[in-house]
Amino acid sequence: MVLVIMLCVSTQIYAQMRPQDLGRDFLVRLVMKDTTEFYGLVLQRPVPDRILFQTRYGRLEIPMQDIDYAIDYRFNFVLRDEITQSVSKNVVDAERHHLNRYLSQQKAEYYSIVHTNTHDDFRGNRYLFDDTAHVILSTDWGELYFTYPNVSSIENYSGNNDRKKDFYTTAYLSVKDLRASQGFITPTAIPFGAGNNFLSDYLFGGLQMNLAPTNWLSTNFGGVFLPLKNNVIVATAGLKVTPYESELWHIAVGGQGLYSEVVKTTKLGLAYGAVTYGTWDANLTMLAGLTWKNEADSTGLRYTKQDNLIAINGSKRVGENLKFTIELFFISNFDIVPVLASIRYFDNDLTVDVGVVFSLYKSGGTQTSKTLGDYVFGAADFPIIPVISGSYHF
Numbered sequence: 447m448v449l450v451i452m453l454c455v456s457t458q459i460y461a462q463m464r465p466q467d468l469g470r471d472f473l474v475r476l477v478m479k480d481t482t483e484f485y486g487l488v489l490q491r492p493v494p495d496r497i498l499f500q501t502r503y504g505r506l507e508i509p510m511q512d513i514d515y516a517i518d519y520r521f522n523f524v525l526r527d528e529i530t531q532s533v534s535k536n537v538v539d540a541e542r543h544h545l546n547r548y549l550s551q552q553k554a555e556y557y558s559i560v561h562t563n564t565h566d567d568f569r570g571n572r573y574l575f576d577d578t579a580h581v582i583l584s585t586d587w588g589e590l591y592f593t594y595p596n597v598s599s600i601e602n603y604s605g606n607n608d609r610k611k612d613f614y615t616t617a618y619l620s621v622k623d624l625r626a627s628q629g630f631i632t633p634t635a636i637p638f639g640a641g642n643n644f645l646s647d648y649l650f651g652g653l654q655m656n657l658a659p660t661n662w663l664s665t666n667f668g669g670v671f672l673p674l675k676n677n678v679i680v681a682t683a684g685l686k687v688t689p690y691e692s693e694l695w696h697i698a699v700g701g702q703g704l705y706s707e708v709v710k711t712t713k714l715g716l717a718y719g720a721v722t723y724g725t726w727d728a729n730l731t732m733l734a735g736l737t738w739k740n741e742a743d744s745t746g747l748r749y750t751k752q753d754n755l756i757a758i759n760g761s762k763r764v765g766e767n768l769k770f771t772i773e774l775f776f777i778s779n780f781d782i783v784p785v786l787a788s789i790r791y792f793d794n795d796l797t798v799d800v801g802v803v804f805s806l807y808k809s810g811g812t813q814t815s816k817t818l819g820d821y822v823f824g825a826a827d828f829p830i831i832p833v834i835s836g837s838y839h840f
Contacts, residue, residue, distance in 0.1 A: 465513040468497055473526050474516040476508070482559065484566035485519070485529060499587075502532040502564060503596065506587035512747040525617040531566075545582060551575045553584050556605040560590075561598045572600070578616045594618075610749045614755045618766045623792040624839045626726035627664065627686075629771045630788045630799050632759040634731040635696035635722035637688040639665040646837035656837075662688045669705075696722040716755070727763035732756075737777075754778040767791055771801075782807055786833070799835040 489498040495508045553571040570585035581592040594613035603610035640657035652670025669681035686700035704714040718735030735755040735764040756776040769790040788801025
């Protein structure tokens with residue numbers, strides 16, 4: 447134990463550098479006497495008592511007396527490349543948006559601390575403008591330029607010891623996922639919203655029309671007909687009612703039916719209740735339902751089955767126009783748990799979902815249990831099934 451502690455202490459001492467030991471092209475994290483810390487490259491020492499220092503967000507001229515110590519990252523070549531690329535992007539962004547024009551704006555009389563997503567902290571006076579895309583900070587050593595995605599939070603944002611965490615661009619705020627009423631397959635308890643009518647396609651259900659005459663009532667119907675040698679007919683219809691909704695909680699009940707004639711004649715039915723916690727851009731849904739399945743083959747032999755279903759659906763916005771969703775389906779008398787992971791691209795009138803379905807095994811299930819490929823294609827060589835869906839809103 448003593449040896450481990452000595453090694454840790456010696457490593458820490460080796461990693462720390464005195465300000466006067468900094469040289470050209472050193473990659474370091476500066477720890478300042480005002481308690482802020484940030485990464486960057488030493489460009490040069492124009493005079494013995496100060497350095498020119500390149501951060502991701504701008505170039506600073508720093509007196510040695512303001513530096514407490516530096517942490518050596520000279521041999522972290524991945525970090526060096528990332529910082530170099532970030533510097534180039536920052537310069538291009540500042541020039542493209544003509545950010546220098548904001549330097550004539552008034553600066554806040556109070557100090558703020560900008561925390562970035564790259565674990566940098568900067569202290570200075572914020573320029574008082576709002577273009578819904580950038581922050582400019584005047585430090586004691588120079589100006590720094592940040593885009594909203596760079597910023598994690600700003601302490602003392604308005605001079606009242608407040609902390610601002612949400613920095614969204616105009617484009618980020620102007621788009622919404624109008625299909626938040628469901629994941630790829632799983633209905634959530636979030637309603638369509640009155641007037642949110644759209645066409646969608648589930649693959650297996652064909653083309654569907656979805657209508658929302660009120661905020662609490664929505665319905666869908668549709669299908670597909672392919673005049674092949676053996677006609678392919680699929681028809682589906684459903685209804686969802688949301689009797690209770692608050693800012694974060696939603697409760698819904700509904701049902702969905704499907705009729706298909708492919709190789710067999712199959713009738714499927716689902717009655718369910720769902721509870722969703724969250725908003726359209728981040729939510730968790732628990733759905734419980736009862737399913738019925740009735741099949742008849744070409745000989746007229748009929749088969750009827752009834753199962754209980756529990757589905758869990760979690761969705762999270764991960765970008766300006768992207769949303770990640772994962773869905774798990776627990777079905778009674780079924781040895782596997784189908785899992786569907788998908789990414790949704792959304793705009794104000796369009797969504798596109800791309801995902802994969804794979805199998806997990808229930809407790810007591812074995813590796814010899816059928817995979818989804820066995821059930822869907824009759825082939826065990828398809829353990830992962832790609833899926834795609836979309837909708838157009840009008």
